[in-house]
Amino acid sequence: MGFPKNRQQLRSMIALAKLARGVSTVLRIFGVTIPRDTLDNAIRIGEEVLEVADRFNATFAERGWIACGALNNDAARAALDEADSGHWREADEVLAASWAPGIIRIELNKMRRLKCFESRAQLAVLALEDYEAGRYHACVPVVLALLDGAAKDLTGAGPFRMSLQTTSKESFLEIGPGFAALMKTMSAPRRSTRADRTDVPYRHGIMHGTDLGYANKIVAAKAWAALVAFGQYAQEHLAPTELPPSTLLEVLRKSAATRQELDAMESSLKNWAPRSESELARIVSAGQFEPGTPEAVADAILRAWSKGQYLLIAQMSSDSLKENPNGLAGKLKKNIGIAPRGLKITAIEDSGPSAAWVSLVAGDAETSSEVRLRLLHMKGAEWIPRTIVGGQWIIHSLWPLEFLASDVTRRRGAGEGA
Structure with a gap:
């Protein structure tokens, strides 16, 4: 069960x-x-x-x-x-035995439907073959990399972070029951080389070659369990599918939309096309963001952050649809704090008629960190094409802002301690 x-x-x-x-x-x-x-x-x-x-x-x-x-x-x-x-090793062995390759294969098949994972599915299958054959040294780094990349594609920021600000219930990085605490464990700094056995998939130690005793079933099972847990949460909460035209029209018809709205929607979806890469690069280079565009909202968020205007950020967030903007502003002030230096937009991607990604960087040359903001074009609680009048661009998740703030702080602290 x-x-x-x-x-x-x-x-x-x-x-x-x-x-x-x-x-x-x-x-x-x-x-x-x-x-x-x-x-x-x-x-x-x-x-x-x-x-x-x-x-x-x-x-x-x-x-x-x-x-x-x-x-x-x-x-x-x-x-x-x-x-x-007090039998911790025995507890680990019981749980590791329960993560049989067949169970993981079923979960990977479900995760194929996630946009953030579909391109990674084949690599996951190869890693599962290594797991089934007992080649734990080979599969663990791959699984950790898959988790890191998929989470970054989904939320705009990677899950592995050495900041201590991951256990607060108000943290925007708490993306599911216990997940932030797990990421805190797996993100522990591992700067000294260790050849003795470890039973925890420490991401930084394994990927940077300082934890050498990770090649065992317990570590491998824990890595797979973390990936599956992320995948299940993503399916249920964080990854709404970009609605295709037919589905969107059906929803509107069921909600008694007018014929005029349907015609406008059909025309907008038919005629919409993403902006060219060269045009987007020119916009970023010029730093001139037209009102009503996703990059203009991202720029407004950065300006508000630099001025400590947390209520404005809250009002431009999808979280404001679920809670009072004033209360959300208080959480923002606590969780993202003062804006890091060097905030700027580095790239724009039109990922759909009602969605876009805007990449941000903060910090100086030695302590810089980059994340991506996912912005949605919405009217009320519904996604609508950007060509429909009455919609507004809002940030989908506050995770990247908190990650950016803490990661820049961590990098600066590490540099000062070096």
């Missing part, structure tokens, strides 16, 4: 089962009979799964494991029992 992919849905199912148990007598009057044992078992199993999931991250995130929908519930319970007895 796996962990739930949607905890809120599981909680709703538990509540429904409890309600059905409470009104079972009334239901029987209407000829509906549900055995009480069935309801009791459903409630018990659901509550156990939620309890184990919550305990799992608190117990194992610092050891390189995270709970996700693909994690075997029985293995998780057994590992928690071992951990309660």
Whole structure:
């Protein structure tokens, strides 16, 4: 039995089962009979799964494991029992055994549908062949690289960071239950060469050749588990698919849109084309961003950050659709702080009629760091083509801004300590 992919849905199912148990007598009057044992078992199993999931991250995130929908519930319970007895290596071995190649293959097939992963799928399959053959030295660096690249394509910034600001519940880098804590563990600085065995996939130590004892099944299984956890979160929360014209029109028809709106939408989608690379390069070089363009909004965000105008940034963020902009502004002030020096736009990409990427850089020549902002053209809570009047460009995720601020600070601190 796996962990739930949607905890809120599981909680709703538990509540429904409890309600059905409470009104079972009334239901029987209407000829509906549900055995009480069935309801009791459903409630018990659901509550156990939620309890184990919550305990799992608190117990194992610092050891390189995270709970996700693909994690075997029985293995998780057994590992928690071992951990309660202080048998950490045994707990690792139980969990590593549960990450069989067949389970990972199923999850990789699901991840192929993610735009940030589709071009990486074939490399993942080759790494899985190494994993199945016990060539852990070969598969671990590949899996870590796949996770790093896919997360950067999805959010605009890589997940591995040595900043300590990853455990706050208000952090925009907390992209799923326990994920930021896991990334903090895997991002630990590993500057000294170590030849002894390690049981944690330390990204920096492995990729830079200072952790030499990583070639074992436990490290490999943890790396795959992190990639799968990221993939499941991306499918559910962070990667809305760019809607094709037919689907978008169907949505509008179902919502009783007018014929005029439909005609305008059809015309806009038919006639839209991305700007040429040379035109975008010229815009970046000139630094002149026309109002109503994604790069103009990105530039406005950088200017607001430089002036400490966090409310303006909040109002230009999709997070403002989910919470009060004033409260969001307070979080921004805490999590991104004062703007780093050298903020500027370095590239623009028209990725679709209603989406674009804008690359940013901050810092000086020795401490520079680069991220990408994903901007969406929206009207209310709906994506619309940029050629439709009434829409506005907003930043999709605040993750890159927090990453940029912390990464520049980290690089500057490392330089001063050198």
